Amino acid sequence: RKEVEQDPGPFNVPEGATVAFNCTYSNSASQSFFWYRQDCRKEPKLLMSVYSSGNEDGRFTAQLNRASQYISLLIRDSKLSDSATYLCVVNTNAGKSTFGDGTTLTVKP
């Protein structure tokens, strides 16, 4: 079993749709959590950190459930520019980062 697992995707949605991605992690000692966005043939860039209380940044909402070892990302009112691969990243207390395989989102007109 992989340490970090994500929805395999791909997700193909129309503009304006709401889409949710899920991510589970196996290491209960994991300390911090992030969602990164990676465009084709580019490096990953931080989208948002994920806090226990849940956090929102504009159209994006991230949630963490430590008991279930589950992270989610919700995108509302999808834009064409949201098309990318979304990576779930988990850090252990030693600072090591483990990446999920990513979920590909395509937003269509």
Add this chain to the structure above:
Amino acid sequence: GAVVSQHPSWVICKSGTSVKIECRSLDFQATTMFWYRQFPKQSLMLMATSNEGSKATYEQGVEKDKFLINHASLTLSTLTVTSAHPEDSSFYICSARDPTSGAVRSEQYFGPGTRLTVT
């Protein structure tokens, strides 16, 4: 945010040659940098952790004699792919954390990546 640069951005080399990739933190000092490899349609796989002034820590299955890492200063780490073969063709990305943010909770800043093609 912090900036990490990589050079070259892409390289094509012949089988058997060695390729050096540089990773620089431009506006902060990074005692630790990370080297990843990403094959098409796959996630980033950590290859090694580069430590300034000491030996790199390699992940299981990564040959340290093939992927030489040197972290000679607080702003520069290099990865040398020795005797490259076509199966080494991949997207190599380095990253660093801003040490003032702490090791666990800080985000990673990624370099733009180096696309290596071995013919």
